[in-house]
Amino acid sequence: MTSSIQDVFTHIENNQQLFVKRLAEWVSVRSVSSQPELRGEVLRMVQMTAQHIERLGGAVEMVDIGTETLADGSKLALPPVILAEIGRDPAKKTVCVYGHLDVQPAQLEDGWDSDPFTLTHRNGKLYGRGATDDKGPVLSWLNCIESFQAVSKALPVNVKLCLEGMEESGSIGLGELIAERGKSFFGNVDCVCISDSYWLGTQTPCLTFGLRGLCYFEIEVQCAQRDLHSGVYGGSVHEAMTDLTQILASLVDSSGRILVPGIYKSVKPLSEMEAQLCANVDFSPEEYRLEIGATTLQQHTKEDILNHRWHLPSLSIHGIEGAFSELGQKTVIPSRVVGKFSIRTVPNMEPDEVERQVKDYVAQTFSELRSPNRFRITMPVGSQAWVADSTHPNYTAGRNAMRRVFGVEPNLIRDGCSIPVTLDFARHTALNVLLLSLGACDDGAHSQNEKFNLSNYMNGMKVMASYLEELSLVLPKE
Ligand SMILES: [Zn+2]
Structure with a gap:
């Protein structure tokens, strides 16, 4: 008698302790991609994962993607990208799973309640850097595949893995690799699944089918060769900060x-369909307000809030480089300041056009100031929004899997964030991408006390197992 998906579930349940221990091993590796001195740890994390995949019988290729140039001009080798295959049955469909093994920086002193690189179990939550973003979900795939093997159940579909170590630093080199292997490695792939996103709340599971894009701007204003004393020079200088704050206020x-x-x-x-999806989503404006800790939000109804987070552009002012920001009353006139702001973009907004509109408007505003100061505006980052076809069988499989494990219909949502690799897949392959979210909205990715709920970890593995089975049923046969 062949094993059922229920046997896989039981194996997952019986191995909770082992799976938590493994996550602790992964979290203990300080694979911070943005800190050059920790590049060796990113490499170690990639190698550990490759060996893990080989133990599962997978064929692993470590792809060299070259070097990155640091701010000081020196070159640093990039960690290789793992391209792996588990199962090569031509009679089966093939899903490609993407994930990342690097993490954001973290230190106990940042305000963590326990060491960020020591997985700590408190009240059903597993605290540690990378627990939810994205080591937990990547490890969940491997645990899930192992569970099929342990109960001698054949994988319902072939699984290809694309795992990188530079996601938190802009996925350098990955887009080129996906373009290069579009017809080879990704050639026989039927669809893509990424678990690197979060639920809208803490209870209802979510599938995410859209992300906003990002256009990031920097405005530089310089009024002198060095910082000046306001008591001595104030009153005689066209101050850079005065120009900059007026421009920022005009945005x-x-x-x-x-x-x-x-x-x-x-x-x-x-x-109409998008408006309907929005109306169907289970979301409490009051819970959301309390989670943020704001007294009042800019919108008040569920539809209005979600509309402004998902379907409309927003502009945020992030900071001013060169401005005085310490405690106390320093009476300085900063000589050079750089204002930073970004626009989250939505479908049909082209980064080139946004760049032109913003630059024209800011140049016009600056000229009206009649300031003699040196002025420059640049857009170092410009990425498009992404929306997938949520009626694709890939989404049916995800929905069925969530319903099976959680017993409720998942929310079909868009997200206001950006995950660059989704665009790379959209641009270089014609594959449908599903964001199968495992984490809860309060997981604190990138923040202090990042955590992954133990229940999300355990149920997530079951969702993945069920998703692989559903894919084999719903993907169209040739
Ligand atoms: Zn991530």
Whole structure:
């Protein structure tokens, strides 16, 4: 008699202790991609994972993607990308799973309640850097595959893995690799699944089918060769900070409306189906407000809030480089300041057009100041929004799997964040991408006390197992 998916579930349940121990091993590796001195740890994490996949019988290729140039001009080798295959049955469909093995920086002194690189179990939560973003979910795939093998149940589909170690540093080199292998490694893939996103709340599971893009701007204003004493020079100098704050204040009004002319023109109007999906989502504005700790939000109804987070652009002012920001009353006139802001973009907004609109408007605002100061605006990052076809069988498989494990219909949501690799898949392959979210909204990815709920970890492995089985049933046969 062949084993059933229920046997796989039982194996997962019986091995909770082992799976938690493994996650602790993974979290203990300080694979911070943005700190050059820790590059060896990223490499070690990639190698550990490759060996793990080989133990599962997978064929692993470690792809060299070259070097990165650091700010000081020196070169540093990038960690290789893992391209692996588990199962090569031509009679079966093939899913490609993407994930990342690097993490954001973390130190106990940042305000963690326990060492970020020692997985700590408190109240059903597993605390540690990378627990939810993205080591937990990547390890869940491997544990899930192992569980099929342990109960002698054949994998319902072939699994290809694309795992990188530079996601938190802009996925350098990955887009080129996906383009290069579009017809080879990714050639026989039927669909892609990524578990690197979060539920809208803490209870209802979610599938994510859209992300906003990001256009990041820097405005530099310089008024002198060195910082000046305001008592000595104040009153005689066209101050850079004064120019900059006036420009920043002209970008957005207090209700959140972006003041750059034309910026809303190409925003795709909401379709009836999108409005319906939004209306169906289980989301409490009050819970959301409390989670943020704000007294009042800019919108008040569920539909309005979600619309502004998912379907409309937003502009945020992030900071000013070169400005005085310490405690006390330093009476300085900063000589050079760089204001930083970004626009989260939505479908049909093209980064080139956004760049032109913003640059024209800011240049016009600056000229009206009649300032003699040196002025420059650049857009170092410009990425598009992404929306997948949520009626694709890939999504049916994800929905069925969530329903089976959680007993409820998952929320089909969009997210206001950006995951660059989804665009790379969209641009270089024609594959449908599903974001199968495992983490809860309060997991604190990138933040202090990042955690993964033990229940999300355990149920997540079952969702993945069920998803692989569902894929073999719903993907169209040739
Ligand atoms: Zn991530």
